[in-house]
Amino acid sequence: MQNHYQKLVFRLILIITIIKIIAACFLELGNDEAYYYTYALQPDFSHFDHPPFVGFLIQLTTLNLHVVTDATMRLGAIVGCAVSTWFIFKTGSIISSEKLGWLTAFIYNCSIYTGFIAGFFILPDSPQMPIYTAALYTMLRIVLQEKNTSKNFLQLGLLIGAAALCKVHGLFLWVGFGLFILLKKPILLRNVNVYFAILITLVCLLPIVYWNIENNFITYTFHSERVSNTSLQWGMLLQEIVGEIAYQNPIVIIAIIIGIKYCIQHPLAFRKPILAWLLLMSLPMILLFWIIALFNPTLPHWSGPAYIPLYFIAAKYFEEKKIIFPILLKTAVSLLIIVLVAAIFLVQLAPFNLGSQEKEKFGEFCPTLDISGWNNFGKKYQELFTADVANKKMKATDPILISKWFPGGHIRLYVATKTNQQVMAVGSLIDIHKFAWINKTEPNLQIGQNAYCIVPSNVPFNVFDAYKNYFTNIEAPVIIPQIRGGKTVRNFYVYRLIDCKKIPEKTSF
Numbered sequence: 001m002q003n004h005y006q007k008l009v010f011r012l013i014l015i016i017t018i019i020k021i022i023a024a025c026f027l028e029l030g031n032d033e034a035y036y037y038t039y040a041l042q043p044d045f046s047h048f049d050h051p052p053f054v055g056f057l058i059q060l061t062t063l064n065l066h067v068v069t070d071a072t073m074r075l076g077a078i079v080g081c082a083v084s085t086w087f088i089f090k091t092g093s094i095i096s097s098e099k100l101g102w103l104t105a106f107i108y109n110c111s112i113y114t115g116f117i118a119g120f121f122i123l124p125d126s127p128q129m130p131i132y133t134a135a136l137y138t139m140l141r142i143v144l145q146e147k148n149t150s151k152n153f154l155q156l157g158l159l160i161g162a163a164a165l166c167k168v169h170g171l172f173l174w175v176g177f178g179l180f181i182l183l184k185k186p187i188l189l190r191n192v193n194v195y196f197a198i199l200i201t202l203v204c205l206l207p208i209v210y211w212n213i214e215n216n217f218i219t220y221t222f223h224s225e226r227v228s229n230t231s232l233q234w235g236m237l238l239q240e241i242v243g244e245i246a247y248q249n250p251i252v253i254i255a256i257i258i259g260i261k262y263c264i265q266h267p268l269a270f271r272k273p274i275l276a277w278l279l280l281m282s283l284p285m286i287l288l289f290w291i292i293a294l295f296n297p298t299l300p301h302w303s304g305p306a307y308i309p310l311y312f313i314a315a316k317y318f319e320e321k322k323i324i325f326p327i328l329l330k331t332a333v334s335l336l337i338i339v340l341v342a343a344i345f346l347v348q349l350a351p352f353n354l355g356s357q358e359k360e361k362f363g364e365f366c367p368t369l370d371i372s373g374w375n376n377f378g379k380k381y382q383e384l385f386t387a388d389v390a391n392k393k394m395k396a397t398d399p400i401l402i403s404k405w406f407p408g409g410h411i412r413l414y415v416a417t418k419t420n421q422q423v424m425a426v427g428s429l430i431d432i433h434k435f436a437w438i439n440k441t442e443p444n445l446q447i448g449q450n451a452y453c454i455v456p457s458n459v460p461f462n463v464f465d466a467y468k469n470y471f472t473n474i475e476a477p478v479i480i481p482q483i484r485g486g487k488t489v490r491n492f493y494v495y496r497l498i499d500c501k502k503i504p505e506k507t508s509f
Helices: 002-024 031-041 053-061 070-095 098-110 112-117 125-143 149-164 168-184 186-190 192-204 206-214 218-225 234-248 250-265 272-280 283-293 300-320 327-349 367-371 374-390 405-419 435-440 463-467
Strands: 400-402 423-425 451-456 471-474 478-484 487-500
Touching: 002 070, 002 098, 002 327, 031 053, 031 070, 031 405, 031 435, 053 070, 053 125, 070 098, 070 112, 070 125, 070 300, 098 112, 098 250, 098 300, 098 327, 112 125, 112 234, 112 300, 112 327, 125 149, 125 168, 125 272, 125 300, 149 168, 149 192, 168 186, 168 192, 168 272, 168 283, 168 300, 192 206, 206 218, 234 250, 234 283, 234 300, 250 300, 250 327, 272 283, 272 300, 283 300, 327 367, 367 487, 374 405, 374 478, 374 487, 400 405, 405 423, 405 451, 423 435, 451 463, 463 471, 463 487
Parallel strands: 400 423, 400 451
Antiparallel strands: 451 487, 471 487, 478 487
């Protein structure tokens, strides 16, 4: 029977991996994903908004940017989800049985956050998830006092450090485990390996600290400004909670609630230290982000990892009821598949956009436009650029100017890679993020030089107001429509900025 559940997990991993790789070929990169391409383009010890691991992962899966496609960019996230699924299975097997491991692995892939947001899109969460789940697995072995705890502690310190090098909130692993030690196993405070493990984690953080020292702690300044309000905002808290429910998959949340209720009614369902460990690895992080949401805008995926321990509690109910394929979880995965198929249909075939229909901001707030149309536009722009250079209207060395990190990431990835043009960011640091550091390595505009500016209609930007003081003439834009299902769903405006008369100051740091 044990081999039966292992086979089920392997089949789950194989089927979902194949589905995701196919889907990756039909969905272009979103705003965040395209932006993180710059992390691989210019690797560093850390970056303006996040630590460096997502950039390293992109370098690995694209063979150091030699094979850059939507699928290769996302391959690390997809493989990472497969690895995470296996660690979840192994952790569940230690907690109770391989059946519990199988059920939890199934729930992990039903969650929109773990199975799709972090397990399909290439984000800082993507490399963090396999490390995070490996840390939970290692931590559990310490909780249960298995052999080689000294080795396990040192391994845990390294894993938490690596998780923090993906996203700093990986340090919450120590917060949850520290609370567990204080409340349930204070004897571990006498174990010197705890302190060695913490030291290893701190050593792992040195690249982030070094980079921030070199850059006046700009990452800390940036994130602290995001949580600086003091007035209560109940609407934002409600938005955060609803967002977490949606990101986790409402069916998964229902399963978690059922599992928690079952464990309250059956306090011996888990061995004594395990339930406390699972709750302490989850609830403090969730509650903290709810408190933050009371004062500041938050994003639902920030607390995403905190729900992972709760998946084991949800699975416990189904294990006790001797259900291998729960109807509730079948519904959850069906919902996920329906959303994925619908997304591919909308992105590839829908003859409409879901955003604004006003000409000045046509398509604004339509999510399907973030993951479609850019590759085709890049080809059309390449034809225009090649003709401009051949007709001596523009020069091959003329750059593209951007003012924001989005759609700057798309322009850098889908456009500039085809024309080998420089992408120069002109804007505030809060608007251009990583591009400020890329600016340092690129030449500046010269007096008399021309440039391009690309404005997608769903991200409106007044080119004349922004650049009229820097160029003698700004030509009327060439309009390149994005056609889908025989209808125009977005327009790309390509401006030629002629004869630089004043050099715009590039934002750098």
